[in-house]
Amino acid sequence: MGEFVSVEAHGAVAVVRLHRHPLNILNLQMQDELALAAREIGADGAIRSAVIYGGEKTFAAGADVKEMSLMSQQDLLERAEGLQHGFTDLARLRKPLIAAITGYALGGGCELALCADVRYAADNAILGQPEVRLGIMPGSGGTQRLPRLVGLSRAKDLLLTGRHISAEEAHRIGLVDLVVPASEVLDNAMAWAGQFAAGPAVALQTIKEAVQNGLDTSLEHALELEQRLFVRLFGTEDKSIGMRHFLSKSGNAVPFVGN
Numbered sequence: 650m651g652e653f654v655s656v657e658a659h660g661a662v663a664v665v666r667l668h669r670h671p672l673n674i675l676n677l678q679m680q681d682e683l684a685l686a687a688r689e690i691g692a693d694g695a696i697r698s699a700v701i702y703g704g705e706k707t708f709a710a711g712a713d714v715k716e717m718s719l720m721s722q723q724d725l726l727e728r729a730e731g732l733q734h735g736f737t738d739l740a741r742l743r744k745p746l747i748a749a750i751t752g753y754a755l756g757g758g759c760e761l762a763l764c765a766d767v768r769y770a771a772d773n774a775i776l777g778q779p780e781v782r783l784g785i786m787p788g789s790g791g792t793q794r795l796p797r798l799v800g801l802s803r804a805k806d807l808l809l810t811g812r813h814i815s816a817e818e819a820h821r822i823g824l825v826d827l828v829v830p831a832s833e834v835l836d837n838a839m840a841w842a843g844q845f846a847a848g849p850a851v852a853l854q855t856i857k858e859a860v861q862n863g864l865d866t867s868l869e870h871a872l873e874l875e876q877r878l879f880v881r882l883f884g885t886e887d888k889s890i891g892m893r894h895f896l897s898k899s900g901n902a903v904p905f906v907g908n
Contacts, residue, residue: 651682656689661697661846662839663690665739672710673703675757680789683735683761687742697850698745698842701765702835708750708774709758714783733789740764740790741861743854745845749838750774751831755813760787763794766857768824769838770816771831776824779811797864799823849887 653669653676665686667673690696703709739746739761748754748765754776762768762776770776778791786792787808796804799822807814819825829837845853855878863871882888 651678651685653679654682654686656686658693658696659839660843661695662842663693663696663699664839665690665699665701667701667703667709670704670707672707672753673758674711674713675709675761676713676716680733680735684738687735687738690744691742696744697848697853698747698845699742700747700749700835700838700842701739701761702749702838703751703758705751705831707752708748708754709761710753711756711758711779712789717785736761736764736789740794743857744850745842745853745857747838747841749835750776750816750825751834756780756787756791757789760789760791760794762825763790763798767826767841769827769829769834769841770819770825771834772816772828773831774816774819774825774828775813776816776819777811777813778808779813781809781811795824849891851885851887852882852891855882 653667653673655666655668657664657666665683667679669676669679690699740763745767746765747767747769748762750762750768750770752771752773752775754762754770754774756777756779759776759778778787778795780787780791787795792804792808795807798804799807803822806812814822814824816825816828820828827837859871859875859878863874866874
């Protein structure tokens, strides 16, 4: 698809692969290509979920410092698409999205992982937001998505110190959801994404809409949003099929918990 970002379809799962090896340093072109990848996945009805993957050795080791060092404040102001649009488009994707993290996920790489709904990390992964060490700050969502995920004080610790953390610590603070051997991280991420291949697509999209939009408003307004979306789903085929299937299996209207 692009020079540095490709979309590979594996049945109903799309794999967004980064190809700027060896470290997948994120430049402005990659932001543009990530935005195109998000649009391609969003528009393809056969794709039900997606995985972001940097390869066996490195997820993404950060932004292109050499490129940024040549940019002035005016250059940034004149960039029509902004610096976040590729990440934002992925974060707004209305399909389940998981990051499969190997090696470094630093700076922009960590911010890219934060755009996913779920993050699986290899046991050799190193994560962090070291921008402060360059005299700058995260500019692609790190100061906003990280606190929402790990809490205010933990996020401030990482953002203010710029320190790197292991996969184990990232798991302990909730930055990643699962740690597995490096050779297994992609397979595990694909298995997570694959479970949605035959799932209720509209319901999944609506859940993401409720969660994402609800975080940006008060609890009162978020609950109103949830109620509107809940009612809206009662006019969908997802609801009819799901409830009919449940009743045909259980023979009654009593919900259950389990497989």
